[in-house]
Amino acid sequence: MAQATNTIDPAEVAKFEAMAAEWWDPTGKFKPLHLMNPVRLDYITQQIAAQFGRDLKAPQPFKGLRLLDIGCGGGLLSEPMARLGAEVVGADAAPRNIPVAQLHAEQSGLEIDYRNCAAEDIAATDERFDVVLAMEIIEHVADTQGFTDTCAELLKPGGLMVMSTLNRNPKSFMAAIVGAEWVMRWLPKGTHEWSKFITPDELYALIRNAGLDAVDRKGMVFNPLTFGWKLCERDLSVNYAVAAVKR
């Protein structure tokens, strides 16, 4: 919340300002996320609109929806969701991301409830959500089934989970490890462990076991000529997203 920044030491604020600027610099360290963000947002907004019958052309179409952004980082997804009217909780286990995200939201005139905690901490309370986002997270967790179960637990009945990750095959090794980390240097080496990538079939199994019904899946495909991403019905070979509903 906005007040939270006031309790922080001024020297720390300067550091967080620099970090916020870094998170939100489209040409900086987080450039790959900025490039990918429009297509992630397209997928998320379309799925939310379909599940809750919202018109994306209307002002603040997500008004009345409670949304949890797991692994919110600097707020690259939390802010757009808040702008679209959702009541947003952003959770991140990394303590330094929280004041950075808070500061930027305040600068943007947005109210977002950022919390330094793990998804499991919120699941332990009785707080539940209409939408849970877990974008590019599951390939970094140790217990994928446990994590998916937590996401499901955080949903109200009829709630929507949107998850994205990387497929595990030779092509994704070339694109995400060799391409993004070694050649383009977009990501620090070691950001991803290819062996932790998840195939769509494996993810569908995790989702089913967690008591969710998968309702959609699409590929997110990078075009190296236009440097842009687009959603694709069939090509789930590298990046892809799924949407699932709690029974």
Add this chain to the structure above:
Amino acid sequence: MKHDSDVIVAGGGLNGPALALALAQAGLSVTVVDATPARQRAADEFDGRAYALAVASQKLLAAIGVWPALATDAQPMMDVKAADGRPGEGAAPFFLHFDARELDQPPVGYMLEDRFLYRAFLEAMQGEPRITLIHDTSVTAQEEAPGGIVVTLSDGRKLAAQLLVGADGRRSGVAERAGISREGWDYGQTALVAAIAHEKPHEGVAYQYFMTSGPLAILPLKGNRSSIVWSETRERAAAIAALDDADFLEVLRPRFGDFLGEISLAGPRFSYPLNLTLARAYAAPRVALIGDAAHGVHPIAGQGLNLGLRDVGALAQVLVEAMRRGEDIGALDILERYQSWRRFDSTSLALGMDAVNKLFSNDNPVLRAGRDLGMGLVNAIPGLRQNFMRQAAGLSGDVPRLLQGRAL
């Protein structure tokens, strides 16, 4: 940061209001800051200025709802004839001929007087609750701040928004204050603009004569009137502009020809020095440029307004798509989508028109023969001619939705 409106548009000419309407209709709040007093803007008298609207521009005006108020005052252009000519010699043997019947949709474009176009914009803006119109005021300072931009007006007020759009013309203060430098060329030419009344009907045909000193365009207005855009070297233009009306017509007659019968003046005369000015960037953090602020082009064939409306179509689409994703519409990566969409198109057109003008404003006999042959070839190959026409009508390439007549 608390915003007074989502977008501030500096400049109340034509592109600014068009953008404001497109954005407001999609749900964004817009403040238009117009340096001109309201009364002067709504003048009813014909002041001699008119625009040749491309089909795509007309579609944009229809998509933002102002076309119904304009349709009866617009003169459809059914045909465009271009020729290489020298005064007293008539047109060259090969006549570049555009005919609306070759496009799958008639007409090729519309001629519209400035007074009708601006009035339609003004009325539409006054009827749009999301638009705040401030007259007789200009933007004097702008400062980017985290989460927005703060603009200072000439009356001392400060307004905050997510984005400031510079639609403030070829000497754009918005661009200058954003540190965007400009590149420019002077043609050493001046365009003489006037409305001409003539005896015979023009049948909706526009003519463009490329002459040694510069082009003469005769564009059909409603009734037995046409608008002329006559370019001459700066010295000659100054001399012609200094003539009284009767002498002016004496000099014009041999160039205009007698195919429309006796001619007379139907309004005041204007002269505009011709130069080209291109902004080095169309976007900066929380700033975007449209129209002449981005690219002031040579006004051959009325491409200035048409180019500006293409900026409007592209920027409105980029901003509205960003808004519907929840993105920050003033962020540089969003504005760069607009820049990369538009810059190539307008720069190539600006340089293309520059090249066309230089080629035709030349009396070298070899070039002249080459021009005749080249135009003959364009005429002889229907596919090529149609492509040329579609380009001129703004119908090819990656066309913004509004310019296809579709809603955002």
